[in-house]
Amino acid sequence: MSRNRKKRILLSLFSVGLVCFVWFEGSKETARLDKDDYPIWMEMMEEPNVNLEEAARAFDAYWDNHAHYRGDKSKKFERWYEANRKRLDQNGNVISAAQVRNEYQRMRELTAAAQEGKWFNYGPVNVGRTVDGDPRNGGRVKDVAFHPTDPNTFYVSCFKSGFFKTTDAGSTWSQMTDHLSEEVYISKLKTADPNTIYLGTNLGVLKSINGGADWASTGLSTYKTNALLIKPDNEDIILVGNEVGIYRSINAGESFTQVKSASLVEELRIHPTNNNIIYASTNGSGYGSTADRDSQFFRSVDGGVTWTENSTDFGDGSFMKLAVTPAKPDYVYAINTRDYDGQNSFEGVYKSTDAGVTFTKQSGDTPCITGYDDSGAISRGQPNYNLFIVSDPNNSDIIYAGGVKSWKSVDGGVNWTQAFNNVTALGFGLHLDQLTWAYSPVNDQLYAVNDGGIYFLNEDSKFQTITDGLPIAEVWECTQSQVNKENVAGGTFHAGIKLNRNGVWYS
Incomplete structure (x- = not known):
């Protein structure tokens, strides 16, 4: 303030x-x-x-x-x-966001008149290079989801900026939610019908049956929804993780039933070969006493109808995320942070080899893979915001994980090396604050998303940005030159200061 x-x-x-x-x-x-x-x-x-x-x-x-x-x-x-x-x-x-949504929808229904004025998106649409040529400050991307058969088609969820689609592997992007006021956190597509898409938003779950051209409310129109899962063997069964627990639908989202009460469920993962085994984890947010704010791990063996908690195998934590891999279907990896133990934000990485029944701690403390320090020295980081873990689909020992920055393990999470600095195709580092990394199920391509945009790991094992074309920089304040009206500068959320000079955007 x-x-x-x-x-x-x-x-x-x-x-x-x-x-x-x-x-x-x-x-x-x-x-x-x-x-x-x-x-x-x-x-x-x-x-x-x-x-x-x-x-x-x-x-x-x-x-x-x-x-x-x-x-x-x-x-x-x-x-x-x-x-x-x-x-x-x-x-x-x-x-409230619900009031804004309702008033916006009412306004759209009451007036059929065209919008007055010739408004267009001035930008920044492209990232804009810094003085040293570093293109990494595009805007926040929360999640990436993939078309089930086309490797060039995928989708990104971008918080306040909305939901975008590419059909050419990120060369160009199309906005899918310009007419919506909701923030978008996650998306899932039906494998049998990729035109059916579900969005997790700050106001529940939205659904499209025509590839994102139109969106409708589902039976869950409240609560921030950070986790979504479509059951592969019955795609009418939808599982949702939100602020107050886990919800389940058996009629493609028409109605939902709460099946588990829990605070801030932010991860849902399914066993790669057994569709009845599902895992969930939470974000404790760091509020209240230690007992109130611990992260939690849940497991279901009946397709999400009932859930049991494992509270004994993990240390006290504040946020937990999960990874599974088809290379070892019974393996489950968990990364757990802590937000109330001095400066140490890294509680540990855990591995289960029995489909989530028990876990063994692989690493913790140092290197502190959730913190700020390049060397891995103990540091706080932002353990209730940025966190990810992902396991290679062909080699279960290869894991990427971290928080503010990213780290890599080739021995199942026991040892870690930094995979953040000097890892991009142009020789720079990734943007800070890693969110949800994922492998494409079509071609096993690894994608990294964070507060600066989206990258993919290219054939030279370098991360290449494909954020250009995504108008996702959240501009909080802007100003205009009085000498050259086309020159505009704005301060953004997580993407630095953007300057348009003679039609070119700079960071």
């Missing part, structure tokens, strides 16, 4: 001797507030209609008694505050 805003709030607090009270529901939350070390403002950011200034007072009161550290989520709060301070109702409450 701006220094002036914080100063204004602090002066107000001191001038009237105000004690900061935050509205809660239930005795559990009230008890938590009594703890001096409880950052309630983290939870308030997730409330759809929170009062902005109440959240700001809670934020300032917390940091009056705590020292800042890298990755402490204060920057996330400041961005959230800045984005929402102009989006408030008459009572100072944040206008």
